[in-house]
Amino acid sequence: MSIAVLLADDQPLLRMGFRMILDAQPDMTVAGEAADGDEAVERAAALAPDVVLMDVRMPGTDGIEATRRIVASGSRTRVLILTTFDLDEYAFAGLRAGAGGFLLKDAPPDDLLSGIRAVAAGDAVVAPSVTRRLLDAYAHRLPDGHAPATRAARLDPLTEREREVLLAVAGGLSNAEIAARLVVSEATVKTHVGRILTKLGLRDRVQAVILAYETGLVQASQR
Incomplete structure (x- = not known):
């Protein structure tokens, strides 16, 4: 189409x-x-x-x-x-x-x-x-009105593996690159990304990247 x-x-x-x-x-x-x-x-x-x-x-x-x-x-x-x-x-x-x-x-x-x-x-x-x-x-210019601890709490629904995937997404890695880094299949990565978006109520990967920065998941040393 x-x-x-x-x-x-x-x-x-x-x-x-x-x-x-x-x-x-x-x-x-x-x-x-x-x-x-x-x-x-x-x-x-x-x-x-x-x-x-x-x-x-x-x-x-x-x-x-x-x-x-x-x-x-x-x-x-x-x-x-x-x-x-x-x-x-x-x-x-x-x-x-x-x-x-x-x-x-x-x-x-x-x-x-x-x-x-x-x-x-x-x-x-x-x-x-x-x-x-x-x-x-x-990212550091974008106050959202929440305390750091409150922002970080938004990630509580994620498993440790999902946090790893979110961090990789925030680093700009493609699904194939994330799969290679974590030694899993690309289909598994897609499943993780889908679950991350659902659990956090996000529309797409861009919103996931933004949230990773706002919650402090991505630290200055990782950028």
Whole structure:
């Protein structure tokens, strides 16, 4: 089945470039375009695309708020944030708002395409190495109103093995890499990840990574 993508960016030339890349793929179609956050929310509701390729900085309602609204609507649409890491500290806020992942704007076309496919398939960690750098830079700026002990208690439902898997996920490892590290099958890792998400009431791997940082499971020496 074809992956329907909504392009949300305030720069027409960038949207045109993304459209040309996506239109050349046999498994993707461009469902529509949006020039700002409000339009992105409206078009996502009307078109129900599989993925919204969302710029962060747009006039009026930005990509963060647009992402939050799309996710809050209960739509099956997933959001892939586009950011410039060196300048844009709002990318992490986008993940907290419910984005399925993020890419740098200067990512090679192949990375963009694989990222869209990954997010459409429900794999939230698009670029693990970049994820780690972004989390390292901004996780400490994200107060959630809870004492450290209270935050850590959120992990109490997990078994020791599930904590190991969560720590590996937070380190940006793929299921195959986690399986090799723990000497188990990839299917076993997938089962562990699914149980972690269920026990902690999380939507996807990105939320799991965020929680690992917020609860202190990932320590400074491990980053």
